[in-house]
Amino acid sequence: MNILINASNLKKGGGMQVADSFIRQLYNYKSHKFYVVVTDSLSDLLDDLTSSDNLILIKYTQKKNLLNVLFGKDAFLNNCVREYNIDKVFSIFAPFWRPSVKHICGFAKPQYIYKESPFFYNLKLKQRVKCKIVEFLHMRVIKLESDILITENLNVSTRLFEICHKRIPVFTVTNYYNQIFEKPSLWDTRIQLPKFSGFTLLTICANYPHKNLKIIPDVVKYLNEKYPNFLFRFILTISPNEFFINNVYAKEVLLLGNVSISECPSLYFQSDALFLPTLLECFSASYPEAMFMKKPILTSDIGFAKGICGDAAMYFNPLCPASIGEAIYRLANNVIERDKLIANGIKRLKVFDTYEERTKKYLKIIETGSI
Numbered sequence: 001m002n003i004l005i006n007a008s009n010l011k012k013g014g015g016m017q018v019a020d021s022f023i024r025q026l027y028n029y030k031s032h033k034f035y036v037v038v039t040d041s042l043s044d045l046l047d048d049l050t051s052s053d054n055l056i057l058i059k060y061t062q063k064k065n066l067l068n069v070l071f072g073k074d075a076f077l078n079n080c081v082r083e084y085n086i087d088k089v090f091s092i093f094a095p096f097w098r099p100s101v102k103h104i105c106g107f108a109k110p111q112y113i114y115k116e117s118p119f120f121y122n123l124k125l126k127q128r129v130k131c132k133i134v135e136f137l138h139m140r141v142i143k144l145e146s147d148i149l150i151t152e153n154l155n156v157s158t159r160l161f162e163i164c165h166k167r168i169p170v171f172t173v174t175n176y177y178n179q180i181f182e183k184p185s186l187w188d189t190r191i192q193l194p195k196f197s198g199f200t201l202l203t204i205c206a207n208y209p210h211k212n213l214k215i216i217p218d219v220v221k222y223l224n225e226k227y228p229n230f231l232f233r234f235i236l237t238i239s240p241n242e243f244f245i246n247n248v249y250a251k252e253v254l255l256l257g258n259v260s261i262s263e264c265p266s267l268y269f270q271s272d273a274l275f276l277p278t279l280l281e282c283f284s285a286s287y288p289e290a291m292f293m294k295k296p297i298l299t300s301d302i303g304f305a306k307g308i309c310g311d312a313a314m315y316f317n318p319l320c321p322a323s324i325g326e327a328i329y330r331l332a333n334n335v336i337e338r339d340k341l342i343a344n345g346i347k348r349l350k351v352f353d354t355y356e357e358r359t360k361k362y363l364k365i366i367e368t369g370s371i
Helices: 014-028 040-048 066-070 075-083 125-145 154-163 213-226 261-269 286-292 303-312 321-332 335-351 355-368
Strands: 002-006 033-038 055-059 088-091 102-106 148-151 170-172 199-203 232-236 253-255 273-276 297-300 313-316
Touching (some): 002 075, 014 033, 014 055, 014 261, 014 355, 033 040, 033 075, 040 055, 088 355, 102 125, 148 154, 148 355, 154 303, 213 232, 213 253, 213 321, 273 321, 286 297, 286 303, 286 335, 297 303, 297 321, 303 335, 321 335
Parallel strands (some): 002 033, 002 088, 033 055, 088 102, 102 148, 148 170, 199 232, 199 273, 232 253, 297 313
């Protein structure tokens, strides 16, 4: 079977990790021929992988415009389908294109699923209206352009199936850490954090509003006032022009800018805990990454996070700086609690599909329309 893997719309965030991990596994499946469309955003793939008998890398060069997105038009991808005699298409996340063959699409838009999320509490009327319009247009695209949908969370799958009026099959394949975490020889260790004798909290994500990173300055202020002798710092993978930090807090917040997947394991190794104050997720690879790297998890006391992490995390109210600050201080000063969370995380990893299982499930869905 000739299969087109469409990663042309992935630019940042967790979808990049999934694409990288999945595509690297395709060499092992010789019964199919894969035509993989990627952009410069997946530069690691473009640098590391070479075309083979069963995997052809294609660099996406077309500029997308709003009209094409809304009406599912993409001349570049249409040409790929024709030129390579494609049988089926798998868009790793979000369609924005209607191919002439069967189309399997990944779904990762938690804001359309979890309306009860505190993310919506503080939105102004204009923002709410914008979200509603974007959601209406995007869900229209998803329903028109997808033949099968895949999510990373069973609860999301159940809700999405109802939203799509039970007309589109929805399957669940969980996320996992990238396989590079198991290969220390491939870790990129060029980023060396400054020497520090306090507690280091790592957050690896793009600066999306639902990640709730704007709460961090208030958490810093709370901890400095309540526990003036407590040494701590936040490590964020965003750039200074994306995130305003008062110079007063410069020593507590280190902004690294965008990092590659190969740089992530080393950052975990240099940190004491994962910190994720997110308000919305379908699934975050940060959770299994931290579990594998034996780092305790501090995250939001919200249903999706608890469903993924179970007893492997310490939870806080993500809208309350005091709740977050107290959780950080408690974990930093309780070695027994940290060790317990780490042990629970190692056990929790067995709940998820490994990167190999994920690939097998993706391919079975593509091949047979079932799992």
